[in-house]
Amino acid sequence: MKARCQKAIIHDRSSIKMKRLLSECPACKKPNNPPVAVCPHCGCYLSIRKCPACHNVVSGVSRWCPTCGCAFRARIVKRTVAMLFLAAVAAWIFRDYLPFDHLQRLAALFRR
Incomplete structure (x- = not known):
């Protein structure tokens, strides 16, 4: 069933508008009210999302673009890198105020 849903999104991409996707399922055409990420009728x-290379509209769960083959990076990786960067900046800012053993414990959390 998921393959059919993804094909409906990919093959109908010329007529898909983002507002329509939020209010109506592209596979079963039933209303999506209130807007949710998964259709309650067909799943x-x-x-x-838009492909960063060719700008085609593709399914949000795709790992690559079916048109140009561009691989999408996971959003979780970006979030993890951002958290590590913020922790490093915070450690640098508070290096004069925190005891050295606290900084070592903070660094040990990210080594796991």
Whole structure:
């Protein structure tokens, strides 16, 4: 069923508008009210994204673009890198105020 949903999104991409995707499922055409990420009627994922290379609209759960083959990076990786950067900046700012053993414990959390 998920493959059918993804095909409906990919093959109908010329007529898909983002507002329509949020209010109507592209697979079963039933209303999505209130807006949720998964269709309550057929289980189709309703999130979308634009390919950074060719700008085609593809399913939000795709790992690569079916048109140009561009691989999408995981959003979790970006979030983890951002958290590590913030922790490093905080440690640098508070290096004069925190005892050295506290900084070592903070660094040990990120080595796991």
